[in-house]
Amino acid sequence: MAGQWVKGSTSLDVLDKFDQSIAASVSLAGPEELEQALSAAAAAHRAGAPSPNARALILERAIPLIASRRDEFRKLMAIEAGFPQADADGEIDRCQETLRLAAIAARELTGEMVPMTGSPHGQGRMGFTRRVPVGPVLAITPFNSPLNTVTHKVAPAFAAGNPVILRPASATPSVAALLVEVLAQAGVPSGFIAHLPCTSANAEKLVADLRIRFITFTGSTAVGKSIQAKAGLRRTQMELGSIASTVLCADADLASAMPKVVAGSFRKAGQVCSSIQLLHVHRSILDAVMDSLVRGANAMTVGSPAAAGTVIGPLISLESADRVEAWVREAEAQGARLATPFKREGSLIHPVILTDVKPDMRISCEEVFGPVLAVLPFDEFAEVIERANASPFGLAAGVFTKNLDIVSQAIEGLDVGGLHFNETSSSRIDLMPYGGVKDSGFGLEGPKFAVAEMTEERLVTIRM
Known part of the structure; x- marks a missing residue:
């Protein structure tokens, strides 16, 4: 967080999903680390994001870095998620595609013209909308797609110009940490990315903090409903249960x-x-x-x-x-x-x-x-x-x-x-746009569509 790896006050043992042995001990963020990450994200948002082209270049730089660390991602996904090589390779290949699509979405971020003179009251005025970052994004991600679903949340958030705080699944935190390491190496600025494994109680504190302006969640319908109840008037994207x-x-x-x-x-x-x-x-x-x-x-x-x-x-x-x-x-x-x-x-x-x-x-x-x-x-x-x-x-x-x-x-x-x-x-x-209806949630993933979700459309009018 804030460009530095920080040791938390507590830790979590992560199990090898095949033999149930302890594979790693992961540092957990406590209240102090939560505050540091939230403050850094809020400050980064106030200072402003790099230009859309600069954001796209950073995301593109991450693609070969992901490819160069394929063996590390494979090993982590085998241990933490129980993925055979074919499933891990699918995640890695799709992660690279998602980064590429997010870079395109950053470059194509645009509003639209408003035909002011189509109204008798709009004569002599020009109007258009522009897409602006919504603000710090909280991404809460699942274990079953520990790389690509994380990328589907983090990459569009940054493509849209938002700082993002990532709370990964407790079962697969190291896969997400390696992705964040790659993004930082590619040039995501300090304050625009934080990897914050934490307890459910501390995750609820992140959800409740009003400095978070957008919450994107993939997980169970029950947890999604709880998050939505705490979100109030803030915007969310929910990918929930399914049959x-x-x-x-x-x-x-x-x-x-x-x-x-x-x-x-x-x-x-x-x-x-x-x-x-x-x-x-x-x-x-x-x-x-x-x-x-x-x-x-x-x-x-x-x-x-x-x-x-x-x-x-x-x-x-x-x-x-x-x-x-x-x-x-x-x-x-x-x-x-x-x-x-x-x-x-x-x-x-x-x-x-x-x-x-x-x-x-x-x-x-x-x-x-x-x-x-x-x-x-x-x-x-x-x-x-x-x-x-x-x-x-x-x-x-x-x-x-x-x-x-x-x-x-x-x-x-x-x-x-x-x-x-x-x-x-x-x-x-x-x-593709990806999202559900009814108890499967609302809002869309897919970089182009997620970027639209994670921006505000601001109206501008000018009297000529």
Whole structure:
């Protein structure tokens, strides 16, 4: 913070997610460090940001620095997040793309002309808007995307000209610290970036401090609601919970769809907000889909993230694995059937496919956040719309079809923030606007859109 690494008065042990050993001890910010970071951010905002071009150049300089430290990021994500190499590389590659897009957004930061003379009262006046920084941004980030989601918050905040205080997930603080180190090396000025791991109680103090002008949060709906209640009239961006649906219609191209469905259900051990939790399958293709699903799930290597060939690593904690197992056992007791045998070793859970799932089961109506897929047959697409919209969440959905009538029904009927045809609910490209509706939150990620969220549009008029 304020350009210096500072040792806090307390520390947190960070576990290796595979073997539960203590991997590191991370210094935690206390009240004194919080005040220093807040004061530095407020002072940096008052002093003013570098020009948009200078901000873009800094973000661009960070890209090769990220690439040069790929092995360090891989190692940290394997230990702290339990990511196999493919998942870690995906985070690293997307982080670089997000930085590039944020640099473009900084250069293209613009307002618009206001046609004053279009009004009889505006004759002789010129009007335009300009985008100005909203002020210090607090970014609270999750464990399941410890590099790219952090970049999606920090890079647009700086691209918009704001100082940013980053409170990373307690499970993955070192990945975020390495990113901040790279950004500082690239030239982010003192006061414009702070890495502040801290307790939940101290994070609440950051949220409550009125020097913070914008809060961007990714995490659970319950915590998001608490933050929003404390934010008052200050602006926020919330990416919250989800129960994502993907649909395989009768005409779905299964050769193309099934590899995407298997990956979209189980990658990162299912710990992705838009992971497929409910797979709606037209009854006419159910047998073929189930055969492909089971074969695909059984072919995924589950094990140590450090081992070559591992596809699915551990869940983030033993407690998370306990919860996922309890939900699966509960669904079984209520009549659901396992299409794959339940297998668990410590925090590792092998892919779970459930059938005969009822709408009132917890597995249908709460976010599982684990490698569990529920398969639900349907006869008419209207059933899918009714089921999906019954959820309190609305982040994303995927529909595999070439039927334009179904495409139209889905566009008009599904209440989600993102709808992807012939891709899964888990499809995301970093330049897209990304956000949900209902209990999945509001506001948008995607650098261009996040920069707009993190700026104020100021009106300027001039009488000529």
